[in-house]
Amino acid sequence: MSNKNGQPYEIIARGDLFMLRQHLEMDRDPYKRWQTQGMWREFDAPWDQNQPDNIQKQEKHKVRKQIIDDSGPRKMAVIATLENQPLGWVSRYSFRNNPEIWFVGIDICEDDYLNQGIGTEALNLWVDYLFAKSNFHKLCLDTWSMNPRMMRVAEKIGFAYEGSQREMQFWQDEWLDLVHYGMLRKEWEAKHQD
Numbered sequence: 001m002s003n004k005n006g007q008p009y010e011i012i013a014r015g016d017l018f019m020l021r022q023h024l025e026m027d028r029d030p031y032k033r034w035q036t037q038g039m040w041r042e043f044d045a046p047w048d049q050n051q052p053d054n055i056q057k058q059e060k061h062k063v064r065k066q067i068i069d070d071s072g073p074r075k076m077a078v079i080a081t082l083e084n085q086p087l088g089w090v091s092r093y094s095f096r097n098n099p100e101i102w103f104v105g106i107d108i109c110e111d112d113y114l115n116q117g118i119g120t121e122a123l124n125l126w127v128d129y130l131f132a133k134s135n136f137h138k139l140c141l142d143t144w145s146m147n148p149r150m151m152r153v154a155e156k157i158g159f160a161y162e163g164s165q166r167e168m169q170f171w172q173d174e175w176l177d178l179v180h181y182g183m184l185r186k187e188w189e190a191k192h193q194d
Contacts, residue, residue: 013125020077073133145177
């Protein structure tokens with residue numbers, strides 16, 4: 001594919017209504033806007049949101065995360081409509097002491113696209129891409145107890161509830177639990193044999 005300037009770009013995965021693709025220069029303005037507005041900020045660790053003066057630093061970090069490294073597939077992809085409008089991103093990360101276990105995240109940053117199943121399909125495509133392009137053992141997904149939509153998405157695509165750490169974050173006069181989900185490679189493989 002190519003963008004409006006005719007520059008080619010990689011489509012990582014394609015769904016019925018949107019795609020996962022590499023980060024493009026045209027994503028810079030929406031990304032800057034997302035750092036200061038959008039409902040997504042209310043659910044993705046709102047106590048730790050970026051200040052406007054850190055936007056450029058954070059943007060460079062997001063772009064670096066998408067680079068393919070020696071340990072496998074991309075670390076980040078942009079969620080975009082088939083018309084190439086960016087909507088948010090998916091990501092993966094791991095910890096040095098256990099590189100066979102990856103964590104995934106997703107943010108739909110355009111409010112008009114929430115509650116339409118895009119997050120479910122995007123995360124499902126991302127999980128399929130990561131398992132298909134690597135040999136790692138397990139995917140994990142953590143969310144907060146104040147985010148029931150993310151819990152439903154995780155369960156819908158086959159993540160198993162693995163427990164929670166109670167009252168890990170105090171936010172808006174309430175203690176929140178950190179909720180853990182996981183999917184083993186053998187569980188993903190069994191799901192794709194049907």
